[in-house]
Structures are given as structure tokens and as C-alpha cells.
Amino acid sequence: MTYNRKELLKECLQAVLSQTRPPDHVLVVDNASTDGTAEMVKQAFPQVELLSLAENSGGAGGFYEGIKQAYAKGFDWLWLMDDDTIAESKALEELLKPISILSWAIGEISILASAVLWLDQTPHPMNTLNPECKNTQITLRAVELGFLPIRSASFVSILVSQQAVGKYGLPLKRYFIWNDDVEYTSRILKEGLGFLVPKSVVIHKTLRKYNPTTSGRPDRFYFEVRNKVWLLKSNSLYPREKAIYSLRLLKSVWEFLKHNKFIPIAWLCITKGIVDGIFRRPM
Known part of the structure; x- marks a missing residue:
């Protein structure tokens, strides 16, 4: 691909x-x-x-x-x-x-x-x-x-x-x-x-230091948030795994905001990712 x-x-x-x-x-x-x-x-x-x-x-x-x-x-x-x-x-x-x-x-x-x-x-x-x-x-x-x-x-x-x-x-x-x-x-x-x-x-072939939560653009980080919410709503994970991925999502958002907290679109993309993840379906 x-x-x-x-x-x-x-x-x-x-x-x-x-x-x-x-x-x-x-x-x-x-x-x-x-x-x-x-x-x-x-x-x-x-x-x-x-x-x-x-x-x-x-x-x-x-x-x-x-x-x-x-x-x-x-x-x-x-x-x-x-x-x-x-x-x-x-x-x-x-x-x-x-x-x-x-x-x-x-x-x-x-x-x-x-x-x-x-x-x-x-x-x-x-x-x-x-x-x-x-x-x-x-x-x-x-x-x-x-x-x-x-x-x-x-x-x-x-x-x-x-x-x-x-x-x-x-x-x-x-x-x-x-x-x-x-x-x-x-x-x-x-x-x-x-x-x-x-x-x-x-x-x-990616750099070891690359992390989308700190290196990505806000408009791309939107997909990280929305898709993690979709993943948490899916039947693909066990309850314990959902708890782990929930913590990972919170950590990702925290790290992303540390690097982008003064960029208004960063907050907008995170909010939109959460809302779309909750109210929209990936099917």
C-alpha cells in the first residue's frame, strides 16, 4: 500500500x-x-x-x-x-x-x-x-x-x-x-x-524518535483520537484491554497538548475526534 x-x-x-x-x-x-x-x-x-x-x-x-x-x-x-x-x-x-x-x-x-x-x-x-x-x-x-x-x-x-x-x-x-x-x-x-x-x-523506515502524538499535525491527530474511541467501542478488545487503551489515549492527548497547547486547532481537533468517535460509526 x-x-x-x-x-x-x-x-x-x-x-x-x-x-x-x-x-x-x-x-x-x-x-x-x-x-x-x-x-x-x-x-x-x-x-x-x-x-x-x-x-x-x-x-x-x-x-x-x-x-x-x-x-x-x-x-x-x-x-x-x-x-x-x-x-x-x-x-x-x-x-x-x-x-x-x-x-x-x-x-x-x-x-x-x-x-x-x-x-x-x-x-x-x-x-x-x-x-x-x-x-x-x-x-x-x-x-x-x-x-x-x-x-x-x-x-x-x-x-x-x-x-x-x-x-x-x-x-x-x-x-x-x-x-x-x-x-x-x-x-x-x-x-x-x-x-x-x-x-x-x-x-x-521511520525514525525511532517519531511519535504522532508529538510530531503529528493536529488535523492528523484527530484520527488518532477518533479511532482510539472507535477501538474502545468495538468488540475487538477484552474489557481489560479497553482499560489499557483508554489510558494510552489519555496519555497521547496529554503529550500532544504539551506540545500544542497554544494552538487553538489542536483543541478543536481533539474535541472533534472525541465527539465523532462517540456519535459516528466506522462502518
Whole structure:
């Protein structure tokens, strides 16, 4: 999924196509880019399928359309990532290993996630481990093999099974940006099983110090607030998780206001985010 970052996309695609176990098919969802992204893909990567959207529908809308199209094509597993994800050469090979090793239980595995690193090679905490995962035969065997149970994951290199998409549906495209991946994967993993595969490694090309609560614009922070409220209202989380995410939202708002308290639009965007989150629906 990409928007106006053709150089990053080029690097991402080169990494994907250079995998020791290449994907069977590659689909790029172009979110109405204006920087020549579509032309670059057609010229430099003719083997890649391009889905050009008529308007920018945000990351949530892009993944909605991409998963919808890939699911319709009948692929067993969908490898999802943003354009700022650079996969190491064995990322997909390693990510697929649980599927073959645990083939006797594959119908119960819904999501497999890569280990994500920042640019400085330090771990990027994008995937939430699940220490309370039930000790079933599958999870015990998976842990023995080094695969770690997860409760949610980011759209930065995850495999989602076709069965999971068929059962739990698509991401909610009205989220636009932020928290759509948390909602979607939490929705799936509330019942399904997901594992982090530590030997599958990708680089997320963002600075370690970047934080949308302090670095983002007020009009973008609106989505953080609204979507967190939507997440809290959803059935994707357990009550204890909702309490944790409520505290995270309060912390985000507090940190954002510390940096923007004298900007009137910051208060307006936060208020609007809360109101829209309460009175509007993401469906």
C-alpha cells in the first residue's frame, strides 16, 4: 500500500521481489498518488499488478481494497505491508515456516507477523505479545519452536490467512489512518491464533524518535483520537484491554497538548475526534 512515496516503494518492491522465497503474486495499491508512483511501477516493475484508486482513502482504505482484491483471487495467505517496509531477504521464507511445520494445525492459525526493526536496528514494538494465550497443543508446540503468541499486529509485514479474511471480514476503511491494523488484527485474534516469527525480519523506515502524538499535525491527530474511541467501542478488545487503551489515549492527548497547547486547532481537533468517535460509526 503506497501514497506519494515512490522511492520508498521502489526499495520495498525490490526487497519483496528479491526474497529467497518470492511471493506468488504482488499487488500494489496506489492511494491516488500524485508523484508519478503509478508510472514508476508500470515501467520498473511490469511483473507487479497495480491497483490505482481514484482517491486517497488512507492506509485503512488502501488495505481494505488490497485485501478485498487479493482475497477474491483465492490466495491462501496474504502478505501485507506499507511502502516503508523493507523486508530482509529471508523474511517471507521464515514467515512461512510455521505453516509447514505446524501444518496439522494450520486451519487454526490466522496471522503470522515479522519482527520489526527501526532504522537503527533496535526492535520496533509494533506487535503485541499475548502472555495470556491458552496453552493449547498448538501454542505449546509453537513456543517450543520459537514462535511467540501475539494479540495484535501492525500492517508492517504480516501474513493473514484467507480463512481469517473469510470469517472476520475486511479492515474498516473509515479509520483512514492509524489504529485500523490494531482493530483488524485484534478482531481476528480474539478467537484466532497469531504468532510472531522472530527470524522473519523487516525494517520499518521511520525514525525511532517519531511519535504522532508529538510530531503529528493536529488535523492528523484527530484520527488518532477518533479511532482510539472507535477501538474502545468495538468488540475487538477484552474489557481489560479497553482499560489499557483508554489510558494510552489519555496519555497521547496529554503529550500532544504539551506540545500544542497554544494552538487553538489542536483543541478543536481533539474535541472533534472525541465527539465523532462517540456519535459516528466506522462502518
